[in-house]
Amino acid sequence: MTSSPPFAPTTRRALLAAGLAGSAASLAGKAAAQVAVRPGAPAINRRLPDVVVVGAGAFGGWTALALREAGARVTLVDAYGPGNPRASSGDESRLLRLSYGTRDIYTLWAQRAAALWDRRQQEFGRRMYYPNGSLRVMHEAELAAQRAVFDRHAIPYEVLGPDEMRKRWPQLNYDDTPHVFYESTGGVVKARESMIAVSEVFMQKGGEVRIGHARPGPMSGGAMQHLLVDDAPLPAGLTLFACGPWLPKVFPQLLGDRIRVPRRELFYVGSPIGDHRYRWEHLPNLADLDTYTASDVDYGIKVASRLPDTPMDPDFGARMPTEFLRQQVEDYVARRMPGLKGQPIVATRTCQTEYSDNSHFIIDRHPEAANVWIAGAGSGHAFKMGPVLGDYLRDRLLGRPTDPAEDALFTLASHKSALAGGAGGGA
Numbered sequence: 001m002t003s004s005p006p007f008a009p010t011t012r013r014a015l016l017a018a019g020l021a022g023s024a025a026s027l028a029g030k031a032a033a034q035v036a037v038r039p040g041a042p043a044i045n046r047r048l049p050d051v052v053v054v055g056a057g058a059f060g061g062w063t064a065l066a067l068r069e070a071g072a073r074v075t076l077v078d079a080y081g082p083g084n085p086r087a088s089s090g091d092e093s094r095l096l097r098l099s100y101g102t103r104d105i106y107t108l109w110a111q112r113a114a115a116l117w118d119r120r121q122q123e124f125g126r127r128m129y130y131p132n133g134s135l136r137v138m139h140e141a142e143l144a145a146q147r148a149v150f151d152r153h154a155i156p157y158e159v160l161g162p163d164e165m166r167k168r169w170p171q172l173n174y175d176d177t178p179h180v181f182y183e184s185t186g187g188v189v190k191a192r193e194s195m196i197a198v199s200e201v202f203m204q205k206g207g208e209v210r211i212g213h214a215r216p217g218p219m220s221g222g223a224m225q226h227l228l229v230d231d232a233p234l235p236a237g238l239t240l241f242a243c244g245p246w247l248p249k250v251f252p253q254l255l256g257d258r259i260r261v262p263r264r265e266l267f268y269v270g271s272p273i274g275d276h277r278y279r280w281e282h283l284p285n286l287a288d289l290d291t292y293t294a295s296d297v298d299y300g301i302k303v304a305s306r307l308p309d310t311p312m313d314p315d316f317g318a319r320m321p322t323e324f325l326r327q328q329v330e331d332y333v334a335r336r337m338p339g340l341k342g343q344p345i346v347a348t349r350t351c352q353t354e355y356s357d358n359s360h361f362i363i364d365r366h367p368e369a370a371n372v373w374i375a376g377a378g379s380g381h382a383f384k385m386g387p388v389l390g391d392y393l394r395d396r397l398l399g400r401p402t403d404p405a406e407d408a409l410f411t412l413a414s415h416k417s418a419l420a421g422g423a424g425g426g427a
């Protein structure tokens, strides 16, 4: 038994006494409510650069944690705080699935991610991952390609017809579908709560979280001289900008056309009282061609349907859902899950996603500053990858070996303009 509660707030003085609140960091931004540094937190390795990570979403939060665990002194700066409702990582839940068509790299990353989510939730002492599998409707060609990838990597799956579907999940109606692809690996991850957990563990391990608006400082001689946080300079050996849908605002010339930011709406539908058939324990997630669900992990069943892309400003965009999509979601629920017909929508979220032209992530150094890295363009599928991204970005920033074929997919040079549309799937 420990004598102090695990998430006890502490004072800045206590952090300073522990030598963990960097003097550079104190120049800019406002310290978030800190949590106590736990005994055994990794010591600072002075041979590693001090790192500032801007953005506490899936890319930045996990990377800050991995860098701190590696011994770097790390400050995590976020304009609105970890898990904030404007962030793409700020919704309640996200899906973890392995079916990625022929893009084996993401299938393998997602497989690793599933194991890491499981390991991290044991370590954090907090439930974040709910392995319920998923059901996906696919065209014939897509199905054949998916089977080939899963066969190649010996990943379990089944192709189920209407009779089998009815037998296993009588609460669903797939009578109109000749075959459904079922993958038992994967599930639902809690989004907002996980990002809060990551930032708390990061602080327990000696990282510092600051609330402040960051922008690049002057660049000369191939380096950024310092970062600006709320207009005050914040020096750093390395800076990672992991600003999600804000990246085009932070680097308008470099990323203004490489990332497009469309609006998305999500609806959470409640179950009838006492009816638990739609919870994750009893139901995989569903993916149709234009609508998908995440089974209930305490918030209701999430249903997402899509309008054609409408640009969204992540700071100022209105976050009220549209009547058109509400109707579409209710029609989908009545068709696929008839027992939920007429049940209330218990919550909604409007967020945005950040697509590259080909839905590969963007991870690269800034072309004018060797001490500045950029990571983002999650393209509707990065949340699940958070723990893998954290380890990968740690290695990239610290100059450790990574897979050159993977690195090449993410370079700025490999991405064209995303504004014309194109990639737009997700999950």
Ligand SMILES: Cc1cc2nc3c(=O)[nH]c(=O)nc-3n(C[C@H](O)[C@H](O)[C@H](O)COP(=O)(O)OP(=O)(O)OC[C@H]3O[C@@H](n4cnc5c(N)ncnc54)[C@H](O)[C@@H]3O)c2cc1C
Pocket: 054, 055, 056, 057, 058, 059, 060, 077, 078, 079, 080, 081, 082, 083, 084, 086, 087, 088, 089, 090, 093, 094, 095, 096, 212, 213, 214, 215, 242, 243, 244, 245, 246, 247, 250, 264, 265, 266, 304, 351, 352, 353, 375, 376, 377, 378, 379, 380, 381, 382, 383, 384, 385, 426, 427
């Ligand atoms: C509707 C929807 C459904 C999705 N479904 C899935 C899914 O099922 N599975 C999946 O894996 N992925 C899914 N995704 C994608 C996934 O959520 C995103 O790819 C991921 O969350 C992006 O993380 P990020 O760190 O890049 O951005 P964010 O989470 O947006 O984080 C960026 C952070 O940077 C901060 N910031 C920005 N600018 C500044 C600044 N100038 N100074 C300081 N801080 C700043 C913000 O406050 C924010 O907290 C979905 C996305 C959407 C929108």
